[in-house]
Each structure stands twice: as C-alpha cells, then as structure tokens.
Amino acid sequence: MSSAALASIGGQPHALEEIKTRPGFWKRFVRHRVAVISLVFLVFMGLAALLTPLVSPYDPYAMSLVDANKPPSLEHPLGTDKLGRDTLTRVFVGGRVSILVALAAVAISSSLGTVLGLIAGFRGGWVDSIIMRVTDVFMAIPLFVLLIVLVSMLGSSARNVVLIIGFLSWMGVARLVRGQVLSVMNQPFIEAAESTGVPVGRMLTRHVLPNSFIPIVVASTLGVANAMLQEAALSFLGLGIQPPTPSWGNMLNAAQSLQVLVNEPWVWIGPGLAIALTVLSINFLGDGLRDALDPYV
C-alpha cells in the first residue's frame, strides 16, 4: 500500500473532503446568470479603477480651461467637467476611492458584528441581553442622521468616513452570527467537543465560527453595497470624501447646481450610473452567492 493511500485512510476526516470536492458551488453559481454578469462587471470596474493610468491617457486632476465643459466626444467619451478634467477618467479613479472606502468600512463592521454576535450567542444570559438591546437601539435610530452628525463633528476625511460607517453598520452581522451560534450550539458535535475538553477559544474559532461563515460572507457582500450608498450620499451632500479627490458621490455634488444639472448632464449621469450599476451588481452577486453557498437549498 502506498503512503498516499495510507494518508487518505488515516488522515483527513472523510466528510471534509466530500464537502470540498462536491461539484456544487461553481455550477450553482454559474447557473445564476445575472450574478455571473454582475461579477464580470465588477471585475471590469475593479480593474479599470486600479489600472486607470493604463486605461486612460488623461490625468484625473490636471485642469485645462480650454477643454472645460465639453460634451461627450471620441476623445472624451463622457465629456469634461467645468475644470476641463476628463469625466470618464474621474469615474474610474472615483471608483477606486468609493470601492476602497466601502470595503474598509465593511471589514470593520463585519469583524465587529462577528465578534459581538459570537460573544452574545456563546455567553448568553445578561451579556446577550445587553448586546442585543444595544443592537436594537442602533437599528431603531435612522443611522444616516447619526452619520451626518458624526461626520460633521469629527471632520470629513476618508478615514473618518470609513470608521463612522464601519462602526454604525455592524448590527445585521451581529444578529446573524448570534442566531447562527445559537443554532450551532445545539448540535451534537459541540457537545462532543465540550466533552473532550476543547478550550473556549479553540471551540469558537474551530467549531462555531466556520459554521457561520457563509451567512457572514453573504451579509458582508450586501454590506459593501450599503456602505457604498452611504458614502456616496455623504459625499454628495459635501460631507464625505472631499474634492479634488474624486468619489462617485462628490462628482454628483456638482449637479446640485441647476446649470450643471440642465446643461451638462454628462458630468453627473456617468458617475451616477457607475454607482447604481456597481451597487446593483453587488446586490445580484450577493443573491447569487446566497443561492450557491447555502447548503440547505
């Protein structure tokens, strides 16, 4: 008997291998055509945002009054703004800012939500009650009001926007993880782990958390869409990312002037569509992921 065969008998638990090799995830995901199209679009947007200098001959910050307020043409597919900057280039660079801010905010909110949800579900009792009441309170307040107030008090840098959005949107994940933990805690393998004396930390990271992984991924994906919308709204109101750094939201800020709104629609329709399509794609992607990853459907 070869050593490889020996290893496969004695080593890996069988079930784990089966889950890994089950011909499921990709097939089920690809069946979701809209989700695939969304993924392609997102990859395109991401690459364009990261590799803007390769894609576009223009500098997103260079002003040129000769080229100001040009309607769309072959040289400038989305025209130019009032300072003569190429709109399409700024949409790509703005995408970099918007996407990074949203991802960073979600990294914070998902980690915070996961930790709080784990503690609440695992500890139970009064710890659970307190965490969940705080969650309820946060869910009842219109967050955008708090967001505006906090950003205007603390100042609108990209870092503050990330932190504030992150710390104000952990509630969904916390609830989800808590629910998941509560249902996992009743499973026989937790009892088995407990009876073999697995320490608490290892119990959480190896037995409880992996079982909450899928809902966390799905919720985080949808969370990116929400964070992006919030950043865009803040920047649109002039409270988020500050010019000259472009973000999709603050590019639309220009359209608050009736002159731009009416006479230069290319300046605001481009970035607006970029947000709408990106958020739409993320939502479809999240939906597709949910269907493809959920082992019970």
Added chain:
Amino acid sequence: MFIFVEMAPGDAVDALMPPESLSTPEAKEAMRERLGLNDPAPLRYVQWLGRAVQGDMGYSLTSRRPVTDIIMARLPKTLLLVGTAMVFSVIVGIVTGIISAIKQYSVIDYLATFFSFFWLSIPGFFLSLLMIYIFAVKLNWFPVFGASSPNAEHPVLDRIHHLILPAAVLGLELAAALTRYTRASLIEVMRADYMRTARAKGLREWIVISSHGLKNALIPVITVIAFRLPYLISGAIVIETVFQWPGLGLLTLNAANQKDYPVILALTMAVTILVVVSSFLADVAYSVIDPRIRLG
C-alpha cells in the same frame, strides 16, 4: 421603548465632546461658559433631559430662536413628505408583490423582481436628479424644487404638484423592499394547508387569495414597514436636500454644518420619537390584522 429615547440624546452628547473650531480661544471660552457648555457632560445631559420632557429644547445657537419652534414649523412638511411616500410605497409595493406572487415566474414577475433590485440599488440622490432632469426640466411637468410657489392660485394643488416627485423618489426604495417581502410571504402562504382547504370549499380564487392568503401574508410585511421606517427618514434627508424641501432633513444638514448642537440634539430626539411612535402603531396594526396577537 424608553431606552430608545434615552439612548439617542446620549449618543449626541458624546458627539458634543470634540472642541469646536472658529474665533479666538478667549471668545470661545466666554461663549462656552455662557451657553453652559463647560458643565460636565452628565450634568448637562440631565439638565437637558429635564427641560426636554417639559417641551423646552433650548435655543438654536445660530438663529437664536427656540428649537421647539423651529422643529414644529418644519415637522408638518417632513411628515407630509414621508407620509405620502409611505402610502405610495405601501400601495405600489404590496400590489406589485401580490401580482408577482400570483403570476410567479411570469414576465411580470421577472420584471418586478429586476426593478425591485434596481430601485434598491440606485442611490436616492441620483434618482432624484434623474427625475428632476426628465420630468421637471425636459418635460416640464413638475416644479424643479421647493415646497410651494409664492403666488399659487390653489395652494393645496400647488403643494401636491410640488410633492409628487420627491415623494415618488423617496417611496420607490421602500416600495421595492415591500414588493420582495410581499412576494416571498404570499408564495409561502399559498403553499399552506388552509389555502387548499379554502379552495376545496369551492371559494372563488380571488376570495381565497384576498381573505385567506393576504391576511396571513401581510403580517410579516407590516414588520418590514415598521423596520424600514428609519431608512425612509434617512432617505428624506438626502431627498429634501436635492429638492430643497424645507423639512427636518434640510434642517438636520444645516444644523450639522453649523454645529448647532441644541438643534441637532432635539432633531435626533424628534426623529427617534417618530420611529418609536410608528413602531407602536405597527404593533397596533398587528393586533387588528391578526386576532391571535393581543396588545400586552
């Protein structure tokens, strides 16, 4: 319930801590002393809460008018906007959801699903700008912004005319959410045994759906309406800004820009009360629609 009201101003008091900008240190210090901002935070909070329950929210730092007056002058406009948006979205959302559920997997269903995703994804301000561009600028059907024209012949009609666009934009997102929940809920209910029983009794299909199906399907939908209310108010801030609708949202933004703390505190509180009252109304609506639930 009380905790909601308790927490909101508490959060805002924390936000008071960072020092303000502007003017010389001495002038600022004198100003702070005069406004009582130098008292320790917990003391100020208790004082503020004590006065607030008597209806005295203090004075605006910028306009010097009582905060209660400022808010009361604006509250009806926001209630009108949010209320109209809500009625609009409940009607549109639930009707679309029902059609979508009954004709599951039809073209209408796919369209409804796609558009509900679309309305949930498009930012309110972009939709507002598009609507203004198409319906107000190009087609000239509606006024571009504001809540009324100065010399309108029929003030009421004029107000409605100004209301349609912002209310529609504000309502679409909630309508989209309601469509999805109504559809899911009704499809679930349609599989229930009592639906088969009702059909077996020989009831006509629309009676089965309306009196047996809908009554049960709408219960979770009411939860969603109550749960979504904070989003609606958040959306109102942005939309009031774009349409220059002189309500609480525009006030919030201005107050935040000017760091007008008494106004901000009172606004946070007013908005929270609004949400708490509405979720209480949702509870009442529950017991009306579902006799199994008693108000306790």
